[in-house]
Amino acid sequence: MRQISNRFGNQMVHQNLNLDVYRGEIIGLVGGSGAGKSVLLRTAIGLNKPDTGEIILNASPIGVLFQHGALFSSMTVAENVALPLIEHTRLSRAQALHLAQIKLALVGLNQQAGEQYPAELSGGMVKRAALARALIREPDIVFLDEPTAGLDPLNAAAFDRLIKTLSKALGLTVVLVTHDLDTLYAICDRIAVLADKRIVAVDTVAKVVANPDSWIQSYFHGPRGRAAAHAARKEV
Numbered sequence: 001m002r003q004i005s006n007r008f009g010n011q012m013v014h015q016n017l018n019l020d021v022y023r024g025e026i027i028g029l030v031g032g033s034g035a036g037k038s039v040l041l042r043t044a045i046g047l048n049k050p051d052t053g054e055i056i057l058n059a060s061p062i063g064v065l066f067q068h069g070a071l072f073s074s075m076t077v078a079e080n081v082a083l084p085l086i087e088h089t090r091l092s093r094a095q096a097l098h099l100a101q102i103k104l105a106l107v108g109l110n111q112q113a114g115e116q117y118p119a120e121l122s123g124g125m126v127k128r129a130a131l132a133r134a135l136i137r138e139p140d141i142v143f144l145d146e147p148t149a150g151l152d153p154l155n156a157a158a159f160d161r162l163i164k165t166l167s168k169a170l171g172l173t174v175v176l177v178t179h180d181l182d183t184l185y186a187i188c189d190r191i192a193v194l195a196d197k198r199i200v201a202v203d204t205v206a207k208v209v210a211n212p213d214s215w216i217q218s219y220f221h222g223p224r225g226r227a228a229a230h231a232a233r234k235e236v
C-alpha cells in the first residue's frame with residue numbers, strides 16, 4: 001500500500017499510509033475501535049477506492065473472510081463454499097461441490113457438516129466454513145477480518161492453529177485484523193499498528209511491544225496485554 005488516503009466527508013481515516021506485506025507471512029493489523037482497520041482491509045481488496053495512493057497486489061485470486069462469516073443462510077454449507085467456483089469458473093456445479101467438500105475437509109469439517117445449513121452449525125464451524133470458502137479458489141493471499149471474534153477461547157485457539165498450519169503448509173500470505181491479543185502472540189509473524197491515520201509501527205510482536213508509542217504501550221501493557229504475553233511465554 002502506497003500513500004493511501006481515505007476520507008469520509010470531512011473525516012480523514014487514513015493519510016499517506018504505507019504498508020508492505022511479505023509473501024508467506026501472517027501479518028496482524030491492530031488499532032483502536034474506529035481507527036480504520038476494516039476500511040483499510042476493504043481498500044486492500046478493492047471494495048473501497050482510496051482517495052489517493054495505490055495498492056500493488058502481486059496475487060490473484062485473493063480470499064476474504066468477512067467479520068461476520070457472511071454465509072448465505074438459504075444455501076447449504078457446501079453450496080456456500082462452492083459459490084466462488086460456480087461464479088468465477090466454468091466448473092460444473094457437481095465439480096464445484098466436490099472441490100468444496102475437499103476444502104471443508106482441509107478446515108476440519110466433514111461431509112455431513114457440508115450438507116447442513118449455516119444456522120445448524122456452531123460458531124466455530126461457521127468460521128471454518130467461511131475459511132474454506134475464502135480458500136476455495138486457491139488464493140495466494142487471504143484477508144481475515146476478526147477471524148476469532150465471537151469464538152470461545154478454546155475454539156479461538158484452535159482456529160488460530162488452523163490459520164497458522166494452513167499458512168505454512170500452503171505458503172499462504174495472511175493479512176488479519178484482530179482485537180485478539182492471543183492471536184497476535186500465537187500466530188503473527190509481524191504486527192502492523194494503525195493509529196493516527198497511518199501505520200505507526202510494523203515489526204515482530206516482540207519489537208512492537210517494546211515500541212514507546214503511547215497507544216502501543218497501553219494496548220500491549222494493559223491487564224489483557226500482560227495476560228496474553230504471559231500465556232504466550234508459557235506455551236513456548
Ligand SMILES: Nc1ncnc2c1ncn2[C@@H]1O[C@H](COP(=O)(O)OP(=O)(O)OP(=O)(O)O)[C@@H](O)[C@H]1O
Nearest residue numbers: 008009011013031032033034035036037038039040
Ligand atoms: N462507508 C462509510 N461511510 C462513512 N464513514 C465510514 C464508512 N466506512 C467507515 N467509516 C468510518 O471510518 C472510520 C473507521 O471505520 P472502520 O470500520 O475501518 O474502523 P475499525 O478500525 O475497523 O473499527 P472496529 O475495531 O471497531 O471494527 C469510522 O469512524 C467509521 O465510522
